[in-house]
Amino acid sequence: MNKTEIYYFSGTGNSLVVARDLAKRMEGNLISITSVMDKKRITTDADVIGIVFPVYYLGTVNIPLVVQRFVMKLDEISTKYIFAVCTYGGGSGSTLKILDEMIKARGGHLASGFGVQMPQNAFRKPFENKTKLYNNWKEKKLDFIQGRVQEKNEGGFDRDGPFIKLFLNILSVMMNNHYLKPFFINPMKSTAKLSKDADLTMDEIIPLMDRSYHTDEHCTGCQTCLNVCKVHNIEMVDNKPEWQHHCENCLACIKWCPQQAIHGYGELPKSYHHPEVKISDMTTPKK
Ligand SMILES: Cc1cc2nc3c(=O)[nH]c(=O)nc-3n(C[C@H](O)[C@H](O)[C@H](O)COP(=O)(O)O)c2cc1C
Structure with a gap:
């Protein structure tokens, strides 16, 4: 076998x-x-x-x-x-x-x-x-x-x-339409300035996209974000997460936050995870 x-x-x-x-x-x-x-x-x-x-x-x-x-x-x-x-x-x-x-x-x-x-x-x-x-x-x-x-x-x-293919083409037109744009998260939005200023490639921009990540007053310092981050990109400082700029942009920190307190990726994010997956599945195995 x-x-x-x-x-x-x-x-x-x-x-x-x-x-x-x-x-x-x-x-x-x-x-x-x-x-x-x-x-x-x-x-x-x-x-x-x-x-x-x-x-x-x-x-x-x-x-x-x-x-x-x-x-x-x-x-x-x-x-x-x-x-x-x-x-x-x-x-x-x-x-x-x-x-x-x-x-x-x-x-x-x-x-x-x-x-x-x-x-x-x-x-x-x-x-x-x-x-x-x-x-x-x-x-x-x-x-x-x-x-x-x-x-x-x-x-x-x-x-x-x-x-x-047709759907993807229509979607791309819609995402670039002035009136429909607010309905989508535009991942480039927070980094557009970055790329313009520094002339970075997408590979270089992605690790830095966390520069716009921040918490609101609902953050309890529970460390869920730290625990689900597979690439150890989060450190807790004064009981709040701080992102270390080697982000994969997997959105785990944002989407698993029990308070929906993390922002910075486009507009206000809503939590999401696959219903068959628990937090403990995401935090182990991890080194
Ligand atoms: C940063 C980012 C970019 C994405 N870009 C695309 C994309 O270009 N096309 C697409 O079909 N899905 C895209 N997705 C959606 C994911 O591929 C999809 O939801 C995937 O199943 C998430 O897998 P995961 O739950 O294992 O992380 C993107 C998701 C993220 C977080």
């Missing part, structure tokens, strides 16, 4: 649910990407490696920076069967293709890649009905992924269908 390891990164639990379900079905080890990032190079005796992560900023970075750094640490992977699942709110575009290029640069290749649509956690009000949708077809989708991986199928990557 193949030895399988499934590595995941997740801010609000969507990707964790997928990774966890797949690990259970494939009798694989579930490993948090951030728990192995202190290693200089990452090697494994597993035959099958799965990578599960959310899509960020389609068309710019696509893959969370920490996941990119993880891939660049993978070593001795030329004989491994590597598959990936990206979760996304609207579409996955070229994300899996870009990941394949990165894995190729490490001497391996992405044998198959899948996209799973989930609630869009970066919007002010995530579309909770997507969770229902996911639950309705989850078994079928997971059966499909499991089947492909177990056959070691070189299946290529899921691509957005024509309706998703």
Whole structure:
């Protein structure tokens, strides 16, 4: 039997649910990407490696920076069967293709890649009905992924269908429309000045996006934000969080805050996490 390891990164639990379900079905080890990032190079005796992560900023970075750094640490992977699942709110575009290029640069290749649509956690009000949708077809989708991986199928990557493509185009027009803009969080808004002033790339801007993060008077100093931050980007100073500017922008601190007291990412954020994920799932394992 193949030895399988499934590595995941997740801010609000969507990707964790997928990774966890797949690990259970494939009798694989579930490993948090951030728990192995202190290693200089990452090697494994597993035959099958799965990578599960959310899509960020389609068309710019696509893959969370920490996941990119993880891939660049993978070593001795030329004989491994590597598959990936990206979760996304609207579409996955070229994300899996870009990941394949990165894995190729490490001497391996992405044998198959899948996209799973989930609630869009970066919007002010995530579309909770997507969770229902996911639950309705989850078994079928997971059966499909499991089947492909177990056959070691070189299946290529899921691509957005024509309706998703159309939707993404309409969405981008709407997000740039003067009157409709207030209904969306514009992730670039808080950083536009930064990028203009300093001429930074998106990769350089993302870690600094926390400069606009702050708490309001409802913050109780409960440290939930500190505990869910997988990249140790938060320190408590005078019982309040202070962000350390190596942010992944996963929104975990904002979305898991029990008081909804953290602001700075677009307009007033509402809390969101996948309903099957508890805070304790997010805080462990962690180094
Ligand atoms: C900073 C950020 C940027 C995002 N950008 C996109 C995007 O460009 N396209 C998309 O479909 N979803 C985007 N999303 C939504 C997430 O990919 C989606 O909700 C994902 O399932 C979240 O996974 P998680 O709960 O495991 O963190 C973005 C989310 C965040 C936090």
